[in-house]
Amino acid sequence: MDSVFFNLTLIDGSGRDPIADAVIAIRGEKVHYAGLASGWRDAGGNFIQVDLHGGYVLPGLIDAHVHLSGSGEADSQFYAPTGQMALKILSNAQKNLAAGITTVRDLGGWSELEFDVRRSIQRGDFAGPRMCLAGRFISITEAGADYYAGMYRVADGVDEVRKAVREQVKHGADVIKMGVTGAVLVESGAPGVTHFNSDEIQALVDEAKKFGKPVAMHAHGIDGIRKAVEAGVTTLEHGTYLYRDPGVIRLMAQRGVFLVPTLKVGWDIILAEKSNVPDWIMQKNKDSQGDAAKSLKMAYEAGVPIAMGSDVGTPLNYHGENALEVYWMEQAGLSKMDALVAATGNAAKALGWDSWLGTLEAGKVADLIAHERNPLEDLRSLADKESLRLVMKDGEVVANHAGSVLPKEVLAKQVLMIR
Numbered sequence: 121m122d123s124v125f126f127n128l129t130l131i132d133g134s135g136r137d138p139i140a141d142a143v144i145a146i147r148g149e150k151v152h153y154a155g156l157a158s159g160w161r162d163a164g165g166n167f168i169q170v171d172l173h174g175g176y177v178l179p180g181l182i183d184a185h186v187h188l189s190g191s192g193e194a195d196s197q198f199y200a201p202t203g204q205m206a207l208k209i210l211s212n213a214q215k216n217l218a219a220g221i222t223t224v225r226d227l228g229g230w231s232e233l234e235f236d237v238r239r240s241i242q243r244g245d246f247a248g249p250r251m252c253l254a255g256r257f258i259s260i261t262e263a264g265a266d267y268y269a270g271m272y273r274v275a276d277g278v279d280e281v282r283k284a285v286r287e288q289v290k291h292g293a294d295v296i297k298m299g300v301t302g303a304v305l306v307e308s309g310a311p312g313v314t315h316f317n318s319d320e321i322q323a324l325v326d327e328a329k330k331f332g333k334p335v336a337m338h339a340h341g342i343d344g345i346r347k348a349v350e351a352g353v354t355t356l357e358h359g360t361y362l363y364r365d366p367g368v369i370r371l372m373a374q375r376g377v378f379l380v381p382t383l384k385v386g387w388d389i390i391l392a393e394k395s396n397v398p399d400w401i402m403q404k405n406k407d408s409q410g411d412a413a414k415s416l417k418m419a420y421e422a423g424v425p426i427a428m429g430s431d432v433g434t435p436l437n438y439h440g441e442n443a444l445e446v447y448w449m450e451q452a453g454l455s456k457m458d459a460l461v462a463a464t465g466n467a468a469k470a471l472g473w474d475s476w477l478g479t480l481e482a483g484k485v486a487d488l489i490a491h492e493r494n495p496l497e498d499l500r501s502l503a504d505k506e507s508l509r510l511v512m513k514d515g516e517v518v519a520n521h522a523g524s525v526l527p528k529e530v531l532a533k534q535v536l537m538i539r
């Protein structure tokens with residue numbers, strides 16, 4: 121149903137200044153008009169009118185790094201029996217949508233169940249976010265593969281790496297995820313240590329490119345980061361020790377390699393002193409959090425494109441609280457507007473979906489959120505369910521606040537409650 125939202129301030133996700141007294145018109149699944157109210161002409165259209173009472177409208181947020189198979193378990197143990205895991209993935213996906221995260225990029229699923237969940241959402245069986253999926257996390261032989269059975273695909277050597285990529289593509293992956301260094305959330309993992317050799321990294325990137333798939337590279341240590349950037353990855357996940365080589369930062373800026381810093385998880389763990397988080401997880405986060413923030417600041421100042429990724433699903437990092445990552449990026453040095461763009465226009469670019477997603481402009485997909493409070497005054501309000509009024513995906517309202525009454529024509533078949 122075509123609709124027009126008025127009496128609102130538009131923040132379109134491109135980085136342009138907000139437009140007060142704006143109108144946004146939706147025709148089918150697409151944005152038909154977004155701009156000044158004075159420029160809007162309803163040329164005989166049949167638009168349902170919705171008054172937003174001075175609210176703030178933004179593109180639906182895009183989280184470029186989530187794990188739908190995790191629910192924030194303190195010890196990072198995601199395991200559940202198959203049926204329960206599929207429902208856990210669906211439930212977590214819906215928590216994202218109801219929080220205004222209309223698109224998630226999952227960088228490590230579980231036994232391919234996330235592809236089934238996506239099919240069910242696409243068929244319209246369930247409400248859920250747009251999902252960009254990596255399938256399994258491709259790793260060398262290491263302890264993480266036992267800790268995250270279901271998430272990892274172990275591959276040693278060039279031939280195995282190529283085969284692992286082909287498997288993810290076969291299952292329907294949109295992006296290939298590789299772990300080029302050790303992990304923080306694996307007990308014996310040394311985040312600084314390089315795992316894959318250069319020939320394996322290059323083989324993965326080349327194989328992914330052959331199928332037109334971007335590569336998301338998990339990397340903390342600078343040697344692994346350097347090898348990944350030189351091999352041609354699309355996004356660098358975490359990038360904790362990036363600050364150690366300004367030359368690599370320059371190369372990322374030149375090549376347009378995105379940094380997805382994932383700061384929220386570290387803060388959630390560090391700020392929860394009396395939690396059930398094991399000591400080894402607490403200590404490793406305390407050791408690396410300052411470095412991660414420093415690396416983000418240097419990359420940002422050097423012009424490296426930044427995309428928002430919360431790593432939700434990891435310990436105490438809950439689905440639905442994703443948008444706090446935007447605030448943490450600001451705390452590390454981004455301007456408020458640039459932090460917001462990292463979660464909208466820039467995140468869409470990192471996914472390679474920016475020709476049709478991520479900003480509110482005529483012709484793009486109508487994924488949007490409306491907030492009561494101005495997020496540019498306090499970015500934490502982006503994660504405040506009291507401020508979030510409604511969530512639209514594909515031109516239909518898919519999540520609504522208890523307090524807001526909307527014409528039923530603009531509502532999707534299934535509407536989640538924002539709470």
Ligand SMILES: [Zn+2]
Pocket residue numbers: 185186187227228431
């Ligand atoms: Zn992750």
